[in-house]
Amino acid sequence: MALMADTPQPPRVLIVDDDAAIRDGLVDVFTRAGFAAAAAGDVAGMERHLASKGADLIVLDLMMPGEDGLSACKRLSGKGRPPIIMLSALGDDADRIVGLEIGADDYLAKPCNPRELVARARAVLRRARDNEGATAPGESVRFAGFRLDIPRRELIDPDDVVIPLSAGEFRLLRAFVERPQRVLSREQLLDYAFDNDADVFDRAVDVQVSRLRKKLERPGGIEIIRTVRGEGYLFAVKPTS
Amino acid sequence: MAAVARSSRGLPIAGYLALLVALALAAAFVAVMAIVLWLPPRPPDVMRADIVAEHFQAGYDHMRIHGRFIDDRAMSWRVQAEPPGQMHLPQMHPTQHRLAARLNLNPRQVRIAAAQIQRSDVFVFRVREAEEMSRDTRREVERLRTEGRGVIIERAPEANPEIERALEEHGIAVRALPPPAPVPPAVGEASGGVPTPPTPPVPPAARVPMFAPAPPGVVLISGFEIGAQLPDGRWLVMRQGRNWAELSWIGRATLVIGGTLLVLSLLAMWFARRLTRPIRNFADAVQAVGVDPQSEPVREEGPRELRGAARAVNTMQARLRALIADRTKTLAAVAHDMRTPLMRLRLTAENAAPEQREKMAKEIEEVEALVASFIAFARDDPAEEARVRLDLTSLLQSIADDHAEAGRNVSFAGQERVIITGQSLGLKRLFSNLVDNALKYGASSRIKLRREESAVVVDVEDDGPGIPSEQRESVFEPFVRLNEEGTRGAGLGLAAARSIARAHGGDIVILDGEKGALMRVTLPA
DSSP: OHHHHHOSSOOEEEEEOSOHHHHHHHHHHHHHTTOEEEEESSHHHHHHHHHHTOOSEEEEESOOSSSOHHHHHHHHTTSSOOOEEEEESOOSHHHHHHHHHHTOSEEEESSOOHHHHHHHHHHHHHHHHTOTTOOOTTOEEEETTEEEETTTTEEEOTTSOEEEOOHHHHHHHHHHHHSTTSEEOHHHHHHHHSOTTSOOOHHHHHHHHHHHHHHHOOTTOOOSEEEETTTEEEEOSOOBO | OHHHHHHHHOOOHHHHHHHHHHHHHHHHHHHHHHHHHHSOOOOOSOEEHHHHHHHHHHHHHHHHHHSSOOOOSSEEEEEESSOOOOOOOGGGHHHHHHHHHHTTOOGGGEEEEEEEEEETTTOOSOOHHHHHTHHHHHHHHHHHHHTTOOOEEEEOTTOOHHHHHHHHHTTOEEEEOOOOOSSOOOTTSOOTTOOOOOOOOOOOOOOOOTTOOOOTTOEEEEEEEEEEEOTTSOEEEEEEOOOTHHHHHHHHHHHHHHHHHHHHHHHHHHHHHHHHHHHHHHHHHHHHHHHOTTSOOOOOOSSHHHHHHHHHHHHHHHHHHHHHHHHHHHHHHHHHHHHHHHHHHHHHHTTSOHHHHHHHHHHHHHHHHHHHHHHHHHTOOTTSSOOEEEEHHHHHHHHHHHHHHTTOEEEEEEOSOOEEEEOHHHHHHHHHHHHHHHHHHSSEEEEEEEEOSSEEEEEEEEOSSOOOGGGTTGGGSTTOOSOSTTOOSOSOHHHHHHHHHHHTTOEEEEEEOSSSEEEEEEEEO
């Protein structure tokens, strides 16, 4: 809720879905969560809305009559567009990867928990806001010989071996590579890397960090995640895209 | 126009083979012609009877002087009690009589037998090799000379002048032989051991031409046997030995045939390659199409049959692609049509009282899990995803961690860094399905990983009731669930898991765990 206090204006979210019931339901959910929610029934309506009123975030359905969400997302990518969360009836890992690779900032499968959608929306907005060093969606990040494939949520080590990450490890590592060479406190990491409503404690951060360190450990390699006594952790290398 | 048509359709395999056979026949013909034209004719093993008789005389003399056989590789010598078989050979009478006279023997004490006798005017083959036999004679004559015995060689009018010259160099007199008389010559006409002063050399005769017939009146024999009685009454017999002159001819013929064979085999190899390269390419291309229907179409090349097959595969690939596109579209539509109402329901549930909301959410989740497994199973195509090298330890650890993070009791144990080649999403689905299945029947799941010689073994164990052995195969069939009441899921998880394991060259079997069931996944290392 710290986010809401910082911004005098409620964030504007645009919901694009061809199903009226879902549209209205989502507008309801977002309005209740403190967003200024608007809705459009197709891509053309979305573009009209963006042109006239603008938006801070788009929740975009994938399969719609007329132009579908994927191509709209592809078309919008790269020109200062608002972040996009894809909400799709296709929920496979492969579909999710395609969506993220095309440039969506997040991808959720229908039916989802509306509160999770709101939480993801906040996370995406936050990432977009302090976007200094933030990774562009659909890319991979390199550091110290490793590569973090963001859409696939995989770490590829210097020997080209895929090191699968758990969801928690991935979010933590992503939080680190987006804020390199900065001391991050456990609270900050909790905030960045864990769902707001997940009841996790500082101790959980330590556990995840130690797991992540193990996966990043290579004989003769440098220490990538450093402990800063009493303060938190520091991602010690500069990532390149 | 014809050439264009042929190059576009290619030669049938039978055509290639016919071409090869034709080329082989042509090569064989060329080889035979080369032997006929390039090689001199095979030297005959016929010899001139008069020279053979001379040779025998030298051997006989040698036997009488030294008491042992003459060193001779052209003829085989032996001594026997019985005379060799006498044949009635009127053509041989002059030779027989002359030889008897030279050996100081009665004509009855000399026997000549021959398998074949030819008059030289019929037998038109060169006889140089046969004449070269007389070199042995020459050598022997020289030895006799150095032993102090004067020797006169009677020169046949057509004898090789080279031999003559060589003899003269060694001080051996050569004199012309009177033309063979039709009747046996008188006794004492000539005999070894009578010293005669050398006569001046006659002018060298013309070189014997290769194909010249033997001089008239000379008898050519082969397969002969000549015998003469020794003073002790036994018989010295000389038999024609191996025709050594033939060896060089055989050698040269072998060279020609070998060379032809070499050329032919190179040709055959080139043909085989030309014929099999498109087949290999075709196999590779078909393999690629099998793995990825979106791959390049198969190139239509090579023999006509192969082009036809390639065209058929391309048609099939196009159909396959259309089918896949159809399936993807259908699945997307099904997913959309089923999940949209679920999403509506989920949003409606948000307006319900909190405890009702949770209940509804749980129901919706269950239906969604069902829909997800149907769609996942229907679109299941283990071949689609690329294979990468991946750390199986991290993969299993991340599955356990994800469950643990959600508050479920899933543990992992295994050595660090077990690297295998496989599909990261596919393998994740495989093991997630097994763990989900374990959690469906028990409260906890333990994943254990170990590496064996040529495989990695992953055990996923639960603490449920276990699986009766008679059902351990059937649970892998789609839509089969162990106990019908109270279980969620469509019964597709294990089926999908096994198909992924098998696509990786591995398998899943069910064993007894410590408490519940144990699913053992074996994957090639």
